[in-house]
Each structure stands twice: as structure tokens, then as C-alpha cells.
Amino acid sequence: MKKILALLALFGFVFISCSDDDGTPPVTPEEPEPINYTSGSANFSNYVAIGNSLTAGYSDAALFIDGQTASFPNMLATNFALAGGGDFSIPFMADNLGGATLGGTPILGNRVILSFASGSPSPVPVSGTGSTEISNTLSGPFNNMGVPGAKSYHLLAPGYGNVQGVALGLANPYYARFASNPNATIIEDAAAQDASFFTLWIGNNDILGYATAGGAGVDQTGNFDPSTYGGNDISDPNVVAGAINSALQAMTENGADGAIANLPDVTTIPYFTTVPYNPVPLDEGTAALLNGAYAAYNGGLAQLQGLGAITADELAQRTISFSAGSTNAVVLLDEDLTDLTSFNPALINMRQATPEDLVVLTARNFIGTLANPQDPTSINGVAVPLADKWVLTPEEQLSVNTALTAYNANITALAAQYDIALVDANAFLRVISTDGFPLGDGSTVTATYATGGGFSLDGVHPxxxxYALLANLFVEAINEKYGSNLPGVNPLDFTGLYIN
Incomplete structure (x- = not known):
């Protein structure tokens, strides 16, 4: 093959030489025709983005200048500028640390980064104190109305940006920096800008908090009063749909076009797929010691199964057993098991994890630590079961996915009702988590933690x-809906991982 290529190269050289010898002037390649980008039936002159952390550009567990600059709405705005789009203002943080203070007291943590200089194989916070002071309010309006932490109904909540309510947990520190007044709502501030085009991506946090807390919250389906919800609860689908409908009504009132994205399956993100269910290494002696310690528990279960208190399947599910090797499953508490403590207080709802359980990312720094520093046998996840917050069980996953299905059905219906573009973020991120997305340089973006390039080090945010891939997803849907020909962005122009 190499000889053939060499001969072809030689023939090419001879041919060119001969052409030069016969006096024929070389042909000058024509300059490519400049592309005339158009907005189609849309008007991009005044673009406003509404949403939560995904809209704001949050990544690596924080909001910071570089992340805000790399937000998908800012990328969209650069595309819109090619077809009549105007300026796009962002409520920038004060630095690239991500931390912030309230009255001089730190209230937000710095972003995390892989720092080989630290000697740690795990992400570490960027050192320093953030210079963003929440009470130093900014003068808007701002085109990027993404507010980290916002749930669907927070878009309509008066006082959500009141600086005085931040310390009390009644207001959002990010929105408090740029709300037009203490009683303003996010959607009022967005609609007041009389946008010609908008994007809306909201509802993720209405299930994400429950999931990342390992299901340590309440499924509020059937409860239509969000004022009674806890921070880690699943919002009722009707509440979410009502909030999104109100937002769309406000944004389209003056004829604006827009795009709305549905919600991805949160159980496919690195936060839930990185830590294995069976990460415990044991030698033969330790395995035998643990099996002896759990013998009474296993025996009590067998006795109650014989009395009909639990089924044979639940007995098998709850029986705890260890062996020598590196793949022992963690022990966890599971509230969905039959409560046997009325028979014996020692028979708590405990079992070992299975492949169907999702251990949260933060558990990687907890499993194997000591519950009691004075007791070397009190190993979390082994001798001491993991609490609910560390594992999303199959039953809890079902609650998440049931809500997600309802949310997305409503979003699809609302996109049709308001005749705006629908962005299928759910299907796209499923591709990232399964097959990956190939890039022009031959690399593939995946959802593998730290090395996949698709997600930041918090395991949740891109x-x-x-974000560049998501921007292109929005561009594709907008082009299809409105007949524009926006080019999108090159994902290779943006980093897949910050390293220090």
C-alpha cells in the first residue's frame, strides 16, 4: 500500500511538472461564496433565555465567568447575530472561582477542578474566596435569565430574588443579584424585555433534587400546593405544566417565537452511573468476620420468613453475605422493605445493593469511612448501612421516571399549543450516555465521568x-421550525474538562 501511495505521489509530481513545462498557467481556486445566514420566519433581534442552572452555564458545581460565557444561550446568541441578532447581556459573576458572599460571609462554594498539583485523583475546589457579593445587585435587564436552583414554579414566585430572603432560605442568591426589584418574578423580568425570540428550559430541578438526594424526599404528585414542598421533593406534574404554561403565555403575548426543551432522564448522568454498587474489597478474614457479624440478622430474617412475615424472595433480597474479593456490594437501608422492627428492633430495613441500584457520585468519598472514628469496625457501607440519601433504589427511580414522563408529555403538548420549536434533549442525552456523539477530529463525547467530555466534574451539568452540543441541538430544532439556516458551533472550540 505504501509503495502504491508513493508511486501516486511521484506521478502527481511528474504531472504537475509537465503541466508547468507546457506553459499553462496554474488555476487559482475560486473563493467560496459567502453564506447568507437568515432567520427564516423568526426574529432574533432580541433574544431572552429563561431557565435554571443549565441555561445559566453552571458547571463543575458552580457558576463562574468562563462557564457563563460557555452557556448554550450565549452560543445561540453568537449564531443569532449572524442573522439579525442583537446584543446578549449576562449577569456575570465577579470571577472564575464561583464562590460568593452575603454581607461578607461565604455562602456558595467554589467550583471544583482536577488539579494534579494537589496530588489528589479526585476533583478539588479551586482555592481562594469568591469576590461575588450577593447584596451588590446588578443593573439589568439581562438576556440570560437562567437561575441555578430554580424549579418550574419559582419562575412565578414573587420575592424569589429578594436579597433579604436569601439568608432565610426564602430567596435565590443568584437571582437576588439581578432581580429588577425585591418582589419581581423571573418571568416578569424576562417578559418585560419584550423579546422577539426566547428559549425556555425548566423543570429539571423539579425531579433532580429528589434524585440526587437518593430519593430522600417526597413524591408530591397529587399535591397542587408547591408552598408545601420540600427542597428535595418531586413536583406534581400539573404544577410543572401550569408554571411552564404561564411562562409561555407571558413570553408569547407580544408575538415572540421561541424554543422549549424537554427534560433528560437524570438517572443516565454520571452522578448516578460512576460509583459501582459493589466497590468493597475484602480479604478472606474480613469477609468471614463480617459474615459472622451479620449471622444473627440473617437468622432472624429466616425465622420470620418461616412464620410468613416476609416472602422467600424478600428473604433472599435481604440476606447479607460477603466474600473475599474486590466486588462486594454495599449494605444500605431501604424504606420499601417490609418493616420487621416490631418483631425485633435489630431487624432494620437493610439489604445489599444490586446492579439496579444507583449509588450517587458523592458516596465515593463516604463509602469506607468510619461512622465512629473510635471504632475501626464501623465502616460505612459495610458494617454500617448507607442511609437513603446515598442510593437511588429501583422504586425511587420509578417515581423519578414516572414524573419525567408526565413532564415531557406536557412540554410536548405545550410546544404544539404555542407553536414553538421543541428540542428533544431527552433523546439526545440518551445517545451521549449510550453510544456517544462523534466529533470531527475522530473523538467521541460520552457521559463517562471526567474523561467523556460531555459532563463537568459535578456529574450533573454539561x-x-x-453545552456546545446542546446549543447545536437547539439550532437544529430552530432551523427546522422557522426555516433559518444557522450554522451552529464547533464543539471542538470548547473544552471538555478544566484541568489545573
Missing amino acids: SPRG
Whole structure:
């Protein structure tokens, strides 16, 4: 093959030489025709983005200048500028640390980063104190109305940006920096800008808090009063749909076009797929010691199964057993098991994890630590079961997915009702988590933690490269709906991982 290529190269050289010898002037390649980008039937002159952390550009567990610059709405705005789009203002944080203070007291943590200089194989917070002071309010309006932490109904909540309510947990520190007044709502501030085009991506946090807390919240389906919800609860689908409908009504009142994205399956993100269910290494002696310690528990279960208190399947599910090797499953508490403590207080709702359980990312720094520093046998996840917040069980996953299905059905219906573009973020991120997305340089963006390039180090939010792929997804849907020909962005222009 190499000889053939060499001969072809030689023939090419001879041919060119001969052409030069016969006096024929070389042909100058024509300059490509400049592309005339158009907005189609849309008007991009005044673009406003509404949403939560995904809209704001949050990544690596924080909001910071570089992340805000790499937000998907800012990427969209650069595309819109090619077809009549105007300026796009962002309520920038004061630095790239991500931390912030309230009255001088730190209230937000710095972003995390892989720092080989630290000697740690795990992400570490960027050192320093953030210079963003929440009470130093900014003068808007701002085109990027993404507010980290916002749930659907927070878009309509008066006082959500009141600085005085931040310390009390009644207001959002990010929105408090740029709300037009203490009683303003996010959607009022967005609609007041009389946008010609908008994007809306909201509802993720209405299930994400429950999921990342390992299901340590309440499924509020059937409860239509969000004022009674806890921070980690699943919002009722009708509440979410009502909030989104109100937002769309406000944004389209003056004829604006827009795009709305549905919600991804949160159980496919690295936060739930990185830590294995069976990460415990044991030697033969330790395995035998643990099996002896759990013998009474296993025996009590067998006795109650014989009395009909639990089924044979539940007995098998709850029986705890260890063996020598590196793949022992963690022990966890599961509230969905039959409560046997009325028979014996020692028979708590305990079992070992299975492949169907999702261990949260933060458990990687907890499993194997000591519950009691004075007791070397009190190993979390082994001798001491993991609490509910560390594992999302199959029953809890069902609650998440049931709500997600309802949310997305409503979003699809609302997109049709208001005749705006629908962005299928759910299907796209499923591709990232399964097959990956190929790029022009031959690499593939995946959902593998830290190395996949699609997600940042918090395991939840995209990296800048991941946001670029999402921006292109929005562009594709907008082009299809409105007949525009926006080019999108090159994901390779954006980093997949910040390293220090």
C-alpha cells in the first residue's frame, strides 16, 4: 500500500511538472461564496433565555465567568447575530472561582477542578474566596435569565430574588443579584424585555433534587400546593405544566417565537452511573468476620420468613453475605422493605445493593469511612448501612421516571399549543450516555465521568463542550421550525474538562 501511495505521489509530481513545462498557467481556486445566514420566519433581534442552572452555564458545581460565557444561550446568541441578532447581556459573576458572599460571609462554594498539583485523583475546589457579593445587585435587564436552583414554579414566585430572603432560605442568591426589584418574578423580568425570540428550559430541578438526594424526599404528585414542598421533593406534574404554561403565555403575548426543551432522564448522568454498587474489597478474614457479624440478622430474617412475615424472595433480597474479593456490594437501608422492627428492633430495613441500584457520585468519598472514628469496625457501607440519601433504589427511580414522563408529555403538548420549536434533549442525552456523539477530529463525547467530555466534574451539568452540543441541538430544532439556516458551533472550540 505504501509503495502504491508513493508511486501516486511521484506521478502527481511528474504531472504537475509537465503541466508547468507546457506553459499553462496554474488555476487559482475560486473563493467560496459567502453564506447568507437568515432567520427564516423568526426574529432574533432580541433574544431572552429563561431557565435554571443549565441555561445559566453552571458547571463543575458552580457558576463562574468562563462557564457563563460557555452557556448554550450565549452560543445561540453568537449564531443569532449572524442573522439579525442583537446584543446578549449576562449577569456575570465577579470571577472564575464561583464562590460568593452575603454581607461578607461565604455562602456558595467554589467550583471544583482536577488539579494534579494537589496530588489528589479526585476533583478539588479551586482555592481562594469568591469576590461575588450577593447584596451588590446588578443593573439589568439581562438576556440570560437562567437561575441555578430554580424549579418550574419559582419562575412565578414573587420575592424569589429578594436579597433579604436569601439568608432565610426564602430567596435565590443568584437571582437576588439581578432581580429588577425585591418582589419581581423571573418571568416578569424576562417578559418585560419584550423579546422577539426566547428559549425556555425548566423543570429539571423539579425531579433532580429528589434524585440526587437518593430519593430522600417526597413524591408530591397529587399535591397542587408547591408552598408545601420540600427542597428535595418531586413536583406534581400539573404544577410543572401550569408554571411552564404561564411562562409561555407571558413570553408569547407580544408575538415572540421561541424554543422549549424537554427534560433528560437524570438517572443516565454520571452522578448516578460512576460509583459501582459493589466497590468493597475484602480479604478472606474480613469477609468471614463480617459474615459472622451479620449471622444473627440473617437468622432472624429466616425465622420470620418461616412464620410468613416476609416472602422467600424478600428473604433472599435481604440476606447479607460477603466474600473475599474486590466486588462486594454495599449494605444500605431501604424504606420499601417490609418493616420487621416490631418483631425485633435489630431487624432494620437493610439489604445489599444490586446492579439496579444507583449509588450517587458523592458516596465515593463516604463509602469506607468510619461512622465512629473510635471504632475501626464501623465502616460505612459495610458494617454500617448507607442511609437513603446515598442510593437511588429501583422504586425511587420509578417515581423519578414516572414524573419525567408526565413532564415531557406536557412540554410536548405545550410546544404544539404555542407553536414553538421543541428540542428533544431527552433523546439526545440518551445517545451521549449510550453510544456517544462523534466529533470531527475522530473523538467521541460520552457521559463517562471526567474523561467523556460531555459532563463537568459535578456529574450533573454539561461541560462547555457538552453545552456546545446542546446549543447545536437547539439550532437544529430552530432551523427546522422557522426555516433559518444557522450554522451552529464547533464543539471542538470548547473544552471538555478544566484541568489545573
